[in-house]
Amino acid sequence: MPDTFEKVAIQLRVNGKSHSLTVEPRMLLVELLREALDLTGTHVGCDTTYCGACTVILNGAAVKSCTVFAVQADGSEIVTVEGLEKDGKLHPIQQAFGDSFGLQCGYCTPGLMLSTLQLLSKNPTPSEKDVRKAIAGNTCRCTGYQSIFKAIQLAAQNSKGA
Amino acid sequence: MYPRPFHYHRASSLREAATMLSQLGENARFLAGGQSLIPLMKLRFSNPSHLVDLSFVPGSAYIEEESGALHFGALTRHGEIENSATAAMIPVLHDCAAGIADVQVRNRGTIGGSLAEADPSGDWATVLLTQDTELRCLGPKGERTVPLRDFITDAYTTVLDHDELIREVIVKIPPKGSAGAYLAFKRSAPVYPTASAAVQLTLDDGACKDAVIALGCVGLTAVRAKDSEDALRGREIGDKAIAAAMEAARTAADPQPDMRGSAEYKRMLVAALVKRAIQIAMRRARGEQVEVGHIYA
Numbered sequence: 074m075p076d077t078f079e080k081v082a083i084q085l086r087v088n089g090k091s092h093s094l095t096v097e098p099r100m101l102l103v104e105l106l107r108e109a110l111d112l113t114g115t116h117v118g119c120d121t122t123y124c125g126a127c128t129v130i131l132n133g134a135a136v137k138s139c140t141v142f143a144v145q146a147d148g149s150e151i152v153t154v155e156g157l158e159k160d161g162k163l164h165p166i167q168q169a170f171g172d173s174f175g176l177q178c179g180y181c182t183p184g185l186m187l188s189t190l191q192l193l194s195k196n197p198t199p200s201e202k203d204v205r206k207a208i209a210g211n212t213c214r215c216t217g218y219q220s221i222f223k224a225i226q227l228a229a230q231n232s233k234g235a
Numbered sequence: 236m237y238p239r240p241f242h243y244h245r246a247s248s249l250r251e252a253a254t255m256l257s258q259l260g261e262n263a264r265f266l267a268g269g270q271s272l273i274p275l276m277k278l279r280f281s282n283p284s285h286l287v288d289l290s291f292v293p294g295s296a297y298i299e300e301e302s303g304a305l306h307f308g309a310l311t312r313h314g315e316i317e318n319s320a321t322a323a324m325i326p327v328l329h330d331c332a333a334g335i336a337d338v339q340v341r342n343r344g345t346i347g348g349s350l351a352e353a354d355p356s357g358d359w360a361t362v363l364l365t366q367d368t369e370l371r372c373l374g375p376k377g378e379r380t381v382p383l384r385d386f387i388t389d390a391y392t393t394v395l396d397h398d399e400l401i402r403e404v405i406v407k408i409p410p411k412g413s414a415g416a417y418l419a420f421k422r423s424a425p426v427y428p429t430a431s432a433a434v435q436l437t438l439d440d441g442a443c444k445d446a447v448i449a450l451g452c453v454g455l456t457a458v459r460a461k462d463s464e465d466a467l468r469g470r471e472i473g474d475k476a477i478a479a480a481m482e483a484a485r486t487a488a489d490p491q492p493d494m495r496g497s498a499e500y501k502r503m504l505v506a507a508l509v510k511r512a513i514q515i516a517m518r519r520a521r522g523e524q525v526e527v528g529h530i531y532a
Contacts, residue, residue: 078240078241078242079242079243097240098240098241098242098243098286099237099238099239099240099241099276101237101273120236120277121274121277121278122270122273122274122340122425123425123426124425125337125339125425128339131342134314134342134343135339135342136339136342136343137339137340137343140269140270140273140274140340140343141269141273141343142243142266142269142273144243144288145266145269145288145290147291188338188339191338206338206528207338209337209338209423209424209425210336210337210338210339210340210424210425211337
């Protein structure tokens with residue numbers, strides 16, 4: 074008889090909204106977000122913990138959601154790219170990425186913006202080195218990073234007092 | 236990519252986790268931060284039938300100073316160590332924690348998980364081999380303390396029993412005049428280093444009273460470069476002594492050629508890292524504050 078693998082009931086808040094779900098233990102957080110909650114702004118790039126396209130904020134910390142089981146996020150508070158905009162107004166980080174041309178194809182952009190969110194929430198006035206270190210886990214194959222770097226500096230300036 | 240299906244269990248204490256693993260048998264594994272285990276499971280290199288999740292165990296992540304030593308709960312994440320003023324009392328620990336992979340991985344990966352994984356390219360074992368480090372290990376039968384030098388026996392192999400885990404990592408605070416440095420060379424942030432070197436020097440009136448040197452990623456485990464240590468111990472550390480320590484490090488290294496470089500390249504690299512780490516450790520031992528990070532290609 075084939076082994077049966079019990080599903081696990083979990084609760085979590087995503088972008089301020091509570092969800093109760095029953096998931097297979099092997100379901101990855103990124104798949105929960107994309108498949109179960111239809112939040113497809115979180116991307117799967119390499120699926121090997123390298124590229125950071127799947128970065129989300131879990132309890133205030135940026136994580137690669139392809140390398141977290143959904144069951145491990147039980148009881149947590151998650152922010153995805155869909156949670157940045159408020160009342161139809163872009164978040165200062167989103168605005169800065171647009172204004173500074175900090176994206177081309179856009180695939181890595183949600184992850185980069187969430188890495189930026191963690192950086193600025195802990196360090197509102199980052200040095201050049203702080204910025205480079207904060208996005209070392211996010212790969213972009215289009216921009217060469219310089220415009221992303223400028224976007225993050227602009228976001229830091231625009232977020233002051235926000 | 237999905238791992239093979241598995242049964243998921245959540246432990247409420249580390250002792251309960253050990254008992255669960257014992258009862259669930261050989262195909263059960265502990266899950267700590269998951270930053271090595273989950274990728275291995277997705278690639279189906281590791282196919283456990285049961286995972287016992289430690290990350291919900293209360294009180295398993297902490298950094299405390301107690302009687303001249305720093306105590307780290309096994310589930311303490313690299314990022315917590317990176318940002319801890321207590322951990323910064325031993326600067327070489329900050330060198331290590333702040334350079335492991337990238338922000339996202341440091342936010343999940345744990346010091347206990349890294350040591351128990353015993354990846355030959357891992358950072359913590361190399362650094363902690365140069366410190367007075369003990370591991371408190373816990374199994375269903377009770378607790379034992381293992382010095383780190385006796386803990387890792389081979390690549391991905393430790394003295395831990397199947398149902399035994401690390402509960403706490405204890406690192407003695409070095410005395411005044413003793414300081415270390417850790418340098419790792421990486422091609423990019425998320426990857427493992429190509430080579431790494433940790434040096435701990437104890438100076439007495441400018442002369443080297445003691446030296447401990449460990450090399451990472453250039454053998455099946457972190458390697459103690461004892462001949463490099465002998466090249467420094469009891470001498471004034473000048474160009475000649477450093478050159479001898481570098482040459483001995485080249486010989487002590489036994490790297491595998493891979494996509495990160497040839498064996499000869501890695502020997503040269505590790506010798507250069509030893510030189511730089513000696514120079515930084517000397518400055519620190521004299522009381523200077525020196526910031527060190529992993530070096531990117």
